[in-house]
Amino acid sequence: xxxxxxxxxxxxxxxxxxxxxxxxxxxxxxxxxxxxxxxxxxxxxxxxxxxxxxxxxxxxxxxxxxxxxxxxxxxxxxxxxxxxxxxxxxxxxxxxxxxxxxxxxxxxxxxxxxxxxxxxxxxxxxxxxxxxxxxxxxxxxxxxxxxxxxxxxxxxxxxxxxxxxxxxxxxxxxxxxxxxxxxxxxxxxxxxxxxxxxxxxxxxxxxxxxxxxxxxxxxxxxxxxxxxxxxxxxxxxxxxxxxxxxxxxxxxxxxxxxxxxxxxxxxxxxxxxxxxxxxxxxxxxxxxxxxxxxxxxxxxxxxxxxxxxxxxxxxxxxxxxxxxxxxxxxxxxxxxxxxxxxxxxxxxxxxxxxxxxxxxxxxxxx
Amino acid sequence: xxxxxxxxxxxxxxxxxxxxxxxxxxxxxxxxxxxxxxxxxxxxxxxxxxxxxxxxxxxxxxxxxxxxxxxxxxxxxxxxxxxxxxxxxxxxxxxxxxxxxxxxxxxxxxxxxxxxxxxxxxxxxxxxxxxxxxxxxxxxxxxxxxxxxxxxxxxxxxxxxxxxxxxxxxxxxxxxxxxxxxxxxxxxxxxxxxxxxxxxxxxxxxxxxxxxxxxxxxxxxxxxxxxxxxxxxxxxxxxxxxxxxxxxxxxxxxxxxxxxxxxxxxxxxxxxxxxx
Numbered sequence: 048x049x050x051x052x053x054x055x056x057x058x059x060x061x062x063x064x065x066x067x068x069x070x071x072x073x074x075x076x077x078x079x080x081x082x083x084x085x086x087x088x089x090x091x092x093x094x095x096x097x098x099x100x101x102x103x104x105x106x107x108x109x110x111x112x113x114x115x116x117x118x119x120x121x122x123x124x125x126x127x128x129x130x131x132x133x134x135x136x137x138x139x140x141x142x143x144x145x146x147x148x149x150x151x152x153x154x155x156x157x158x159x160x161x162x163x164x165x166x167x168x169x170x171x172x173x174x175x176x177x178x179x180x181x182x183x184x185x186x187x188x189x190x191x192x193x194x195x196x197x198x199x200x201x202x203x204x205x206x207x208x209x210x211x212x213x214x215x216x217x218x219x220x221x222x223x224x225x226x227x228x229x230x231x232x233x234x235x236x237x238x239x240x241x242x243x244x245x246x247x248x249x250x251x252x253x254x255x256x257x258x259x260x261x262x263x264x265x266x267x268x269x270x271x272x273x274x275x276x277x278x279x280x281x282x283x284x285x286x287x288x289x290x291x292x293x294x295x296x297x298x299x300x301x302x303x304x305x306x307x308x309x310x311x312x313x314x315x316x317x318x319x320x321x322x323x324x325x326x327x328x329x330x331x332x333x334x335x336x337x338x339x340x341x342x343x344x345x346x347x348x349x350x351x352x353x354x355x356x357x358x359x360x361x362x363x364x365x366x367x368x369x370x371x372x373x374x375x376x377x378x379x380x381x382x383x384x385x386x387x388x389x390x391x392x393x394x395x396x397x398x399x400x401x402x403x404x405x406x407x408x409x410x411x412x413x
Numbered sequence: 414x415x416x417x418x419x420x421x422x423x424x425x426x427x428x429x430x431x432x433x434x435x436x437x438x439x440x441x442x443x444x445x446x447x448x449x450x451x452x453x454x455x456x457x458x459x460x461x462x463x464x465x466x467x468x469x470x471x472x473x474x475x476x477x478x479x480x481x482x483x484x485x486x487x488x489x490x491x492x493x494x495x496x497x498x499x500x501x502x503x504x505x506x507x508x509x510x511x512x513x514x515x516x517x518x519x520x521x522x523x524x525x526x527x528x529x530x531x532x533x534x535x536x537x538x539x540x541x542x543x544x545x546x547x548x549x550x551x552x553x554x555x556x557x558x559x560x561x562x563x564x565x566x567x568x569x570x571x572x573x574x575x576x577x578x579x580x581x582x583x584x585x586x587x588x589x590x591x592x593x594x595x596x597x598x599x600x601x602x603x604x605x606x607x608x609x610x611x612x613x614x615x616x617x618x619x620x621x622x623x624x625x626x627x628x629x630x631x632x633x634x635x636x637x638x639x640x641x642x643x644x645x646x647x648x649x650x651x652x653x654x655x656x657x658x659x660x661x662x663x664x665x666x667x668x669x670x671x672x673x674x675x676x677x678x679x680x681x682x683x684x685x686x687x688x689x
Contacts (some may be wrong), residue, residue: 120586133584138600147588158597
């Protein structure tokens with residue numbers, strides 16, 4: 048079974064800084080790994096290198112301990128799902144799904160104009176091909192759409208068709224490049240769970256690229272966070288949420304964003320080497336201005352089940368906006384005075400200079 | 414409900430005026446073909462065509478080797494079309510998708526052929542063809558025409574291939590198609606309308622070409638129709654109506670070819686982007 052391992056992988060687009068500078072990553076067999084990071088962090092580049100669509104500028108990629116670095120995409124036998132689905136517009140859904148099976152049977156003389164369409168039709172009629180296309184169509188509920196062209200399908204249906212084309216060859220590695228970003232919000236949530244279920248059923252290795260940390264947190268066995276071509280942290284969603292390796296990871300994972308406060312703000316002016324990270328759920332807001340550190344509410348978001356309060360502290364000269372999430376409605380409006388207490392037991396300490404997390408936790412203070 | 418708008422009427426009038434300018438020479442060609450010598454050279458041509466003279470056309474055509482000429486023209490035009498497209502598709506794909514040394518130069522050189530007058534290269538080409546034994550040879554004419562019209566095809570097709578989303582080609586690569594497979598199974602069907610447009614341009618270039626044919630072809634049996642037509646022009650007498658009859662015969666196959674291709678071109682234009 049396939050495990051993927053990337054050793055010192057490099058990609059240079061000719062700019063001053065390499066897009067990916069010596070990256071190591073071990074992806075386990077049957078794992079759902081989500082590669083997440085801001086745009087331009089190199090996550091799509093990395094995925095295309097695993098697929099063989101981009102050449103490496105250094106390093107090696109192993110699948111099952113076999114070096115595949117020199118192989119072209121067609122020899123790696125992976126499935127790839129594109130953000131735009133990349134269905135072939137001139138073929139019916141059926142032909143789209145059959146294409147990976149047909150393509151491997153074609154010889155050079157089948158490529159001559161005129162002969163190609165005949166050859167495709169002949170190979171698509173092959174009973175083994177037809178059986179597998181039937182299976183893929185059935186699995187993704189596409190039976191009613193088989194003769195349609197991609198143009199006639201909705202976004203969600205195209206998505207399923209692209210998925211059917213991916214699974215028809217029964218590849219052991221699935222690479223997905225932001226497959227949900229062209230869908231509307233509701234469909235996205237639905238297909239998210241369908242993808243997770245599919246991965247569980249197939250038991251294959253999934254590598255999934257997204258810039259959406261919610262997708263990363265909800266779908267992944269493990270999350271790998273990338274920034275500027277470097278792996279920042281890899282771990283389970285809970286692990287990267289609770290124990291972010293550095294300030295970047297802490298800020299990137301979690302919504303609303305983690306609060307980064309300097310110790311001086313909470314009454315420890317001597318500590319100049321650290322920064323504290325406190326999740327909004329660990330910040331308690333109170334209407335009683337004397338109950339903690341005084342400040343002012345600047346914005347309130349009512350999400351129904353919870354309220355997100357944005358506020359500034361009087362003790363912070365920069366007036367950085369901090370966030371607090373509360374399940375009870377505190378009946379505060381922008382401009383109101385309030386006070387907060389940080390649950391410092393749950394706080395994460397970072398080195399101010401390097402941005403790296405410091406191991407020991409801080410004792411709780413008011 | 415339709416309401417009358419002055420601007421619509423004006424626009425229609427304008428269109429009719431432009432159409433009249435475009436169509437009148439064709440009409441006059443038909444009219445002249447149906448006029449008698451006496452009218453053309455003495456009394457002046459009537460404004461309406463003498464339909465009753467249609468019967469004289471086959472008689473006139475049977476007196477000249479028009480079938481032979483049209484066949485030669487067709488060989489040159491179709492040969493130019495096939496050869497040009499074959500080269501242009503591959504060149505356009507390379508220019509659009511690959512990075513290679515000399516890519517910019519290659520593009521500039523292709524463009525240069527379009528800026529250079531054909532007459533400039535006539536004498537060197539004559540010398541070259543003479544050495545290679547390509548004079549008096551329809552294949553030689555196909556080569557010469559291809560050299561000048563193929564770059565146009567490259568530019569048309571490169572533009573079209575640039576518009577094919579790269580992800581579709583990546584999908585085909587992952588699906589196991591080879592480079593040629595991607596070109597012929599995925600890219601070509603998507604740029605079909607542009608291929609048809611390029612085919613029309615190549616065909617007409619070959620069909621209408623006069624200068625190379627006039628210089629390189631000595632043997633009357635190898636004359637294309639363009640040379641055949643010009644052969645009517647004599648020092649003392651030119652049968653204008655005869656020339657026009659032959660010109661009609663010359664125009665007809667080209668019109669048929671264009672109508673065949675036109676449907677493909679228009680269907681491509683209305684189908685919109687390949688993104689679907």
